[in-house]
Amino acid sequence: MKRGFLNNKKGPKTTTLDVKPIPAENIEDIDFQLSETCRTYSKNPCIIEADYRNTQASEASHFLYIPQKDASIVFLDHLHNILKISRWDIWKKPAPAPAPDPPFFLEKSSGKxxxxxxxxxxxxxxxxxxERPLVVSRTDVAIAEDQGTTGIFYRAALSGLSTAARRTIMSLHNAFGPEQESILGTLLTNYQTVVIPDAPQTEYSGLFPILCRANHDCSPNTNFFFNPKSFTGQFHAIRHIPKDEEITVLYCELAASREERRAELLEHYKxxxxxKTCSLAPGLSRQSDARRRAIGDLIPLMHQGIYAEGMSIARIHELLDWASDEGLYAMYGEILVYGYGLAAKLGDRDNAHRFSQMARTAFEILDGADSPRLH
Ligand SMILES: C[S@@+](CC[C@H](N)C(=O)[O-])C[C@H]1O[C@@H](n2cnc3c(N)ncnc32)[C@H](O)[C@@H]1O
Incomplete structure (x- = not known):
């Protein structure tokens, strides 16, 4: 099969946006092609078995290429999921177009x-x-031991994308440097979370070539939401963002202390x-840590719907104030749901109604009208 076998005439979406294209260097040095262990499973849809030597057929990685108007998507997954994904009706409709005049631009910063x-x-x-992703991979994608560190697997996976798409991917930041094979390093630096409707319990990662340019902040002004209905990654402003302010998202657990957040960011993003939150004076930093930890301690209880002794409506209000002061808007929404559950349990109809209304508003701000948390 020839290289870039889904080559598109048009370039990637980046060219249509108000962003400066950043050409990748040395892409010609990378030999993107299917490896000797690959074999074609089907031509239409285009599915490639990544490694025919894999005897665990049900777990074998396959590549599925979905042609799109501006750039195709490659899925890396087990065959049974790949087959389901290939049949989605969503691929029959045109991909949602990016806004003609997006409210942001990309710029080189000093330090970030x-x-x-x-x-x-x-x-x-x-x-x-x-935007739609260029790459979607199950997080625990199976790669043969002799291919893991060599990059053969990922060069084969990307070989079906257009040269322009590959150039876009290879222009992205690789936080790992020489310690990691360059394509994998680039993917790991830029991946965001994707939910596959057919496999909601499996963890997937997606590469969104523009969204991934947003940097981290421990009190971000923007929420990343993956919308399975349109199969797009979306950014929604979670507070008013003035002109010229940087658009920031979260890369780590924010309901944690400064030390814990910094350690996680250093390990995964180098x-x-x-x-601003990490640069607070010691007294304020201790206060911020204590508030974030208190919110973090609530997470397992929220997930299990457990209301610890002493939990009260007044405590919910205190935690909501802290989440708001700390700029943890996603947690604010979660606390409202927890507060609703507590109020309902206590038979406090007024607060249950108030918390539920406030949670709806919060989720609409975080995710937009398609938020699954609204339905
Ligand atoms: C997903 S990329 C974000 C876009 C990146 N700035 C770029 O040039 O393409 C993640 C990388 O951006 C940088 N970065 C993101 N947030 C940062 C921050 N708050 N402070 C310093 N560097 C940051 C780090 O190098 C990190 O590994």
């Missing part, structure tokens, strides 16, 4: 690489950007966070 900046004031809840 490229950043996303508001071109005009952005309202709370506004959709900032939306930078020391110097955001």
């Amino acid at each position: 690489g490229i950043k996303m900046v508001a071109k005009r004031p952005i309202s709370k809840g506004e959709l900032i950007a939306l 930078f020391l966070c110097e955001c």
Whole structure:
């Protein structure tokens, strides 16, 4: 099979947006092609078995290429999921178009690489950007031991994308440097979470070539939401963003202390966070840590619907205030749901109604009208 076998005439979506294209260097040095262990499973849909030597057929990795108008998508998954994904009706419809005049631009910053900046004031809840991924991979994708560190697997996976798409991918930041094979390093640096409707319990990662340019902040102004209905990654403003402010998202658990957040960011993204929250004076930093830890301690209880002794409506209000002060808007929504459950359990109809209304508003701001948490 020839290289770039789904080659498109048009370039990647980046060219249509108000962003400066950043050409990748040395892409010609990378030999993107199917490896000797690959074999074609089917031509239409285009499915490639990644490694025919894999005897565990049900767990064998396959590549599925979905042609799109501007750039195709490659899925890396087990065959049974790949077959389901290939049959989705969504591929028969045109991909959602990016806004003709997005409210942001990309810019080189000093110290943080490229950043996303508001071109005009952005309202709370506004959709900032939306795009389909170029790569979607189950997080525990099976790779043969002799291929793991060599890059053969990922060079084969990307070989069916257009040269322009590959160039876009290879232009992205690789936080790992020589310690990691370059394609895998680039994917790991830029992946965001994707939910596959046919396999909601499996963890998937997606590469969104524009959204991944947003940097981290421990009190971010934007929420990343993966919308399975349109199969798009979306950014929604979670507070008013003034013109020229950087658009930021979260890369780590925010309901944790400064030390814990910084350690996680250093391990997975190789930078020391110097955001406003991480730069607070010692007294304020201790207060912020205590509040975030208190919210973090609630997470397992929230997930299991457990109301610990002493939990009261007053405590819910205190935690909501802290989440709001700390800029933890996603947690704010979760606490409202927890508060609703507590109020309902206590027979407090007024607070149950109030918390439920407030939670709906919060989720609509975080995810937009398609939020599964609204239904
Ligand atoms: C997904 S990329 C974000 C876009 C990246 N700035 C670029 O140039 O393409 C993640 C990388 O951006 C940088 N980064 C993100 N947030 C940062 C922050 N708050 N402070 C310093 N560097 C940051 C780190 O190098 C990190 O590994």
